[in-house]
Amino acid sequence: MIEAGEAGPGSATAAPTILPGRVGNLDANQQKALEDFKTLIQNEGIFVEERHDDHLLLRFLRARKFNLQATHKMFTDCENWRREFKVDELIDGFKFDEEEAVRKCYPRYYHNIDKAGRPIYIERIGMIDIKTLFKVTDEERMTKQHVLSYEKLIRDRMPACSRKANRHIEQCCTILDLKGVSLRQFANAFGFIKRTSAIAQNYYPEMMGKMYVINAPMMFTSVWGMVKPLLDEVTVSKIVILGSNYQAALKADIEAENLPADFGGDCKCSGAGGCETGEPGPWKDPLYMNPAKH
Incomplete structure (x- = not known):
């Protein structure tokens, strides 16, 4: 089963079909929803260019069936959680010595x-x-x-x-x-x-x-x-x-x-x-x- 992906030259296998709602396979309504969503979070100052690429934004949009209001709530809830949970600090400093x-x-x-x-x-x-x-x-x-x-x-x-x-x-x-x-x-x-x-x-x-x-x-x-x-x-x-x-x-x-x-x-x-x-x-x-x- 092939999941979403952007096919590129030199792939070892035949180019996969890009599933709907992904980069490279958006209908007009989905493309507009992506653009409107990105503009909204940019205007709110919560867009982080190095982390919020189109692939990530589309994951949130698909999760809420491209409903802009529902997606915005899910996304802002996530960003608030990341800040409260201090995710970036975890990445830089958390050590799980008991892993074994x-x-x-x-x-x-x-x-x-x-x-x-x-x-x-x-x-x-x-x-x-x-x-x-x-x-x-x-x-x-x-x-x-x-x-x-x-x-x-x-x-x-x-x-x-x-x-x-x-x-x-x-x-x-x-x-x-x-x-x-x-x-x-x-x-x-x-x-x-x-x-x-x-x-x-x-x-x-x-x-x-x-x-x-x-x-x-x-x-x-x-x-x-x-x-x-x-x-x-x-x-x-x-x-x-x-x-x-x-x-x-x-x-x-x-x-x-x-x-x-x-x-x-x-x-x-x-x-x-x-x-x-x-x-x-x-x-x-x-x-x-x-x-x-x-």
């Missing part, structure tokens, strides 16, 4: 790219031990680390993926592994997951390209059946719920060499932590890394 201890009770990591060039994000929900987690850290620090991860995704991972693909990449392919999850375990972790999910939805919109929920127990599929009608069609189309026979579906979007062996792929990263700590991808390749960092 946290990973043992809440495994989540980025691992290479899918066939569309998107970063692959893996989260093993069934292995979350929330009690141990909040013995080695606290919710405030976990939330800061979560935000910092999003900022690193936008500032480092996505640009590296875009350079490799020779087109704009702005979304992820996510794998949520529910193997071993229990109702009690999910209930314990639900509050934290809900709060971090709200940050993604409200302040980092339109960044999910595809989500695979694997090893889903019957309990989850039943709940999904009730929740699905409440979600918009675009979101539903990006989510695939699978049981234990998920390998073929993952490999349809991900090359085996980029998929960890734990999920049926061929990758076995070297090092003590394997794929969970190796986090290979264009963001670690000098050819595609941020030029300012090497």
Whole structure:
């Protein structure tokens, strides 16, 4: 599945189709909404040229179906949150020294790219031990680390993926592994997951390209059946719920060499932590890394 991107000369694969509502594929109304939105926030003095490019502004516009008033509220709420949460200070100074201890009770990591060039994000929900987690850290620090991860995704991972693909990449392919999850375990972790999910939805919109929920127990599929009608069609189309026979579906979007062996792929990263700590991808390749960092 190919997500939004600006095709460029020299792409390794055939030029992808740019999805509607993206740079390079805007109808007249969408183009006007983008111009009006940019003018509005420029006049208000909240436009930051180095951060607010057209791709980002269009993510907010798509999230609110190009309704200018609703988009403006979402955007200003986000900018107010960034200032109150001191996001820029986090980027420059936050150190998460407990990362290794946290990973043992809440495994989540980025691992290479899918066939569309998107970063692959893996989260093993069934292995979350929330009690141990909040013995080695606290919710405030976990939330800061979560935000910092999003900022690193936008500032480092996505640009590296875009350079490799020779087109704009702005979304992820996510794998949520529910193997071993229990109702009690999910209930314990639900509050934290809900709060971090709200940050993604409200302040980092339109960044999910595809989500695979694997090893889903019957309990989850039943709940999904009730929740699905409440979600918009675009979101539903990006989510695939699978049981234990998920390998073929993952490999349809991900090359085996980029998929960890734990999920049926061929990758076995070297090092003590394997794929969970190796986090290979264009963001670690000098050819595609941020030029300012090497």
